[in-house]
Amino acid sequence: MSAATKQEWGTRLGVILAVAGSAVGLGNFLRFPGQAAQHGGGAFMIPYFCALLLLGIPIGWAEWTMGRYGGRKGFHSAPAIMGVIGGGKLWRYLGVIGVLIPLGVSFYYVFIEAWCLQYFFKYVGAIFGGAGIGLQAGGDVAAQTQASSAHFSEMIGKSADGALFDGGIAPIVWFWIAVFAINVWLVRRGLSGGIETFCKWAMPSMAVCALVVLVRVLTLPAPTPEQTVGNGLGFMWNPDFEALKHSETWLAAAGQIFFSLSVGFGVIINYASYLKRKDDLVLSGLTASATNELFEVGFGGMITLTASFVFLGATGAMAAAASGTFGLGFTTLPVVFAQMPAGNFIGALWFFMLFLAAITSSISMYQPTLAFVQEALGCARDKAIAIVAFVGFIGSAFVVYHSGGMVALGTIDDWVGTFLIVVLAAVQVICFAWIFGMKRGMKEAHEGAAMRIPSIFYPVIKYVAPAYLIIAIAVFASNDLPKWFKGLGENTVARNSILLIVAVTVFLCVLVAIGEKRWRAAGLDVDGERPPDDEIAAMQHKGGKR
């Protein structure tokens, strides 16, 4: 690749924090506790940790390995890397999913990020005497929850499409534009100067915010003898072993691990492609996963439902757990903060932390597309950034305008942010274990490794992970896919959301075709037929031969 495309990580710690930043998102703090509380409490941790060890960490290692190998061949995009690893056109085009997912998810993720930022400013305003979100301490909880829900719906324009532009531009739109601009600015600063530098600052800041909120929650006074912090923790952690007898519990645990770690998302393969041949990826991959788990279990599992229980009681906490990511985060927790001593300060910290969690994820969504556009067209970085920003803005504007019932957001999240992730993970792990080969793959993974991958993981990567993913896709295809298709037929916005995704896919496929011609003309090993140049050079240096 040309010098213009040359990017690299500054430090080992930097790449770990960037990958961890990509993985840690709203789901760690808001989705995990709900899933755990609904599927056996403490007992949920048994299938959860099994899934971490059998699915999350091994698939992550495979993705890191493929990315670095592709980088050694001079490629940084999922289509080009998959073409090299799989050795052909089919895998190259399947690799398009690895660009489509981060780009498609960014369409709605920056909007959610804007919600976090606006809530943060509302709480900061409340500290200085502002109205905040209009909830008062000591009021009726049911009425407050209703008011909180109405406030949230109005803020994001849930009532109808175009609601955010009726009678002037709503404040959330300006927050969205600001957030989008910050993302583009950070990505434009480059891998090391932008993403890495920001994550090295944002991740510790996020941990500090989470720690302060955790200490506040664990030291809350009990409003009634029943609603204590201990009982709140019990609500989340008391095990119900009966839940382990249900397959849904095991599937929910695997699903949570899977989506939380960002495997099959198209980001790790891109980030790892900027590593050098002797850079460790085994320990780095494990450390990034461990960091994600710390935020999810260590903070997410301790804060939200405990606080909800203390102020809303068992019934309120149950409703909070079942209300999903947005319900818990933007409707229930504001009610909790309204009751809490120093609630405005804690609320501000909480939403600032969620904003950091979101932005460290969203910047990682633009980088894979940027690398791909630059690689396919051979254009200057600024031109590639302009193309990515244009496509990203159009897609995101579609979601912001079609805010009614969050249909556009929900449709893209279901199809791209949920279904395609499982498909890409299956494609990647099959390509790695069965096409590239476990022997070759493990040898590549251990180049420069600071620790060895335990042997137990070899059959896990080759048999267990692909089998799990294929079964999950088959079960989904028979149970849910028909309903999803029916939903598309009934709703114009949902259908148009899918048309948008199809249009983006066609655009990306055209780029693959253009890129392939360029790469072949430049003499690059597009189909992975020879060892990487650095390996050949090392062998020649040693005087050895293959």
Next chain:
Amino acid sequence: MTTAGMIFMIVSLAFVWGLTFWCFKKVLTAPSGDHVVKPPDSLGG
């Protein structure tokens, strides 16, 4: 909170905090560059 709940919470927290500290300690102290760990011979070592 029941004793079983307490045990599950403490073990889970100890696992994630312990794993994170162990990993970061190793990352910050491990030599970089040519320090290579090979896989077993049967798998390309």
